[in-house]
Amino acid sequence: MSMAREDIVKNLKSIVGDNKIYTDLPTLQESSRDRFLKYTGAHGIYVAPLASAVVKAESVEDVVKVLKFANEHSLNVVPRSGGTATEGGLECGVVDSIVLDCASMNKIIKIDPYNMQATVQAGVVLETLEEDLRKMGLTTGHSPQSKPQAQLGGLVATRSIGQFSTLYGGIEDMLVGVEAVFPDGRIARIKNVPRRAAGPDLRHIMMGNEGTLCVITEVTVKLFKYMPENNKYYGYLVDDFATSVEILREVIVSGYRPSVSRSYSEEDARQHFAHFHKGKSIVIFVAEGPKGITEAMGDAIEEIVAKYPKTEQVDSKLIETWFSDLCWGEDKIAKEKADMVATKMCGFTVEVSAEWSKIPQLYTNAISRVKKDFPRIKDVTMLGAHSSHSYQNGTNLYFVFDYKVECTPEEELATYHYPIHSLIIEETVKIGGSMAHHHGVGKYRTEWIEEEHGSSYFMLEVLKKAFDPKGIMNVNTLYKPKK
Ligand SMILES: Cc1cc2nc3c(=O)[nH]c(=O)nc-3n(C[C@H](O)[C@H](O)[C@H](O)COP(=O)(O)OP(=O)(O)OC[C@H]3O[C@@H](n4cnc5c(N)ncnc54)[C@H](O)[C@@H]3O)c2cc1C
Structure with missing residues (x-):
């Protein structure tokens, strides 16, 4: 870091205002790590480098000002939204980093039931958006277990996925338009269109960037009709995990898209379904959507599972009840x-x-x-x-x-x-x-990032050099650590 901590804080206060800068120790400690260090955190031990300040940005202008300042002085910035990251993405890679917290940018800008899309600021909690939508008979279809806390900026930045992904897809299938600020202060907006063939899909530069290329400030996602009254729940005990995965495969490749399709190994089933697993593997489906579709899909699931003679169906209520308590607040x-x-x-x-x-x-x-x-x-x-x-x-x-x-x-x-x-x-x-x-790469999978991408890894490096030439964005995340 090229500037003393007190000067970083003083400058930030003059740039965005005193009231948006937090420097108390508990806030700095909690904002300098994530769930990868949850065990030490639970014991009140903070081992990650401490941030200099947390900036609670309230507008795109705040984000622009902080990034320009950090870029000019080569100060590391760790973007943050809901704080539910699990792989070290929120850990400050170096001491005196600036944590740029988007949680106060929490306006639902527009819900558009005709074009079936909603536009929100990065700090909108997914569950808050879902609550508003469901009152209107709509849903994003996105339901990660962190839904009560995760925010749209972070959900896009990590390429998140929800429990109903087989029907609705991951965030990459949901994202329509997006706005982000790059380290030099440039704002890029990608407009809302159903599809285009105008070159590579630029949304994918922002999506999954894990705060290493830009700060996502606004997100537009697709909407769907919310029809939980048509949901049909299925659960089966299966002798072994390989067979239950095979059942999953057959349902999917036959062309069915139950919103939920899950299979648990015997060991994992034991902890999730303690009261009925019988030491077996479990396969689960939820058919969701318009009534005609859920009924046809339910029949197909039963038909396919019947081909596997040693399966035993469990009461659908058990599966429904289990699902109702899956999220983590x-x-x-x-x-x-x-x-x-x-x-x-x-x-x-x-x-x-x-x-x-x-x-x-x-x-x-x-x-x-x-x-x-x-x-x-x-x-x-x-x-x-x-x-x-x-x-x-x-x-x-x-x-x-x-x-x-x-x-x-x-x-x-x-x-x-x-x-x-x-x-x-x-x-x-x-x-x-x-x-x-x-869950993204964070700071603990970077060791294997070249192996992950093979001969295309250079493209990732080129993006970093182009968009963050001074390397101020979330150092040691996603990319190989600096030597
Ligand atoms: C109990 C629990 C259950 C979970 N279940 C799921 C699940 O079902 N599916 C799933 O996909 N994930 C899950 N996760 C992981 C986590 O919730 C997701 O990665 C989520 O997308 C993070 O969103 P967030 O708003 O909390 O982001 P944060 O935790 O604040 O940040 C995540 C990463 O994105 C970067 N970032 C944050 N905001 C921005 C921004 N505005 N612009 C650019 N970069 C940014 C951060 O620097 C960090 O690297 C779970 C986590 C927990 C704790």
Whole structure:
């Protein structure tokens, strides 16, 4: 950093006004990390470099001013929206970074039920938008489990995906238009059109940039009719995970698009469906949409599952009830924090993807690799996976692992979390899958970013050089760390 902390703060105050600058220690500490460091955070230990200030931007003009200032003085900027990042994207890569918080830019600008699109500022919480929409019989179709807290800017910046993705797609299928500010202060707006063939799709430069190229300030997403009264829920116990993934595949490749299609390994099913899993794998579907479609889709799901003789259908109410409590608001996060401190138990996830043909092998390889090569395997109390987002050519695997922390909180990351995470990622890239299905790369998967992109990695580097030549945007995120 080329400027003293007090001068950074003084300048920021004069640029955007005292009332938008936060420098108290608790705010700086909480704003300098994310859930990758949740275990130390729960113990009140902050190991990431501390930010100099948090700027709560209230307008695009504020964002422009802060970026121009940071760019001129080569100060690192960490853009932030809902603060639910899981892979270190919010961690300050260097001390005295400026956290540029978009949460106060929270206006719903326009809901347009005729053209079926809604335009919002980056800091609008998805659940807030959904609540307004549902009163009008509409939905975005986006439902990540972080919906009560995640905001539209962050959801676009990470290429997020929701629980109803098989029907509505990921954020890349929902995003219509977008506005973003680049480090030199230029504002780029991409207009709302249904489709165009006017060169490469520029939305994809902003989408998934994880705060490394620009700050997203406004987002327009598609809208759909909200018809939960037509939903049909299906759940089946299946002898093994490979067969339940095969059932998923058959439903999808046969052309059906249930909004939810999930399959749980036996271990993962045990923790999610404790009262009815019977030690088996579970496959779940929700048919959603107009009545005629959900009925036809429900019949097709039953017909396909019937071809697998050893399946047992569970009461649809159990699945419906389970779904109604899947999202994570502040209450669940606070409980998890208290539990981690009280029990020394900790759990993390790694979400990856691969073609259908690679999924059973990837699952076996990753699980057996962790069992073989993770030295503290005796402390691992659960290791499993589920598939929660499926496509015509493949699906994701969401690996889940819990362990008892038998070291100091400061040692937890290096002793447990990072080694297990790394083994799963190594197995994924080895088999030719993607190491990041929907949480982004953050700061903890950058080690494999070249392997992930192979011969196209240079294109990512060219984007960085072109849009952030001074390298002030979220250093050490998405791109390989600076030497
Ligand atoms: C309990 C829980 C459940 C989750 N479930 C899901 C899920 O189902 N699906 C899913 O996809 N993800 C999920 N996540 C991950 C997380 O919610 C998503 O990555 C989400 O998109 C982050 O949005 P946010 O507003 O919280 O962004 P933040 O956490 O604030 O930021 C995320 C990243 O984007 C950058 N960024 C933030 N705002 C901007 C901006 N305006 N412009 C440019 N860059 C920006 C940040 O620098 C950071 O790198 C979950 C997280 C938690 C904690």
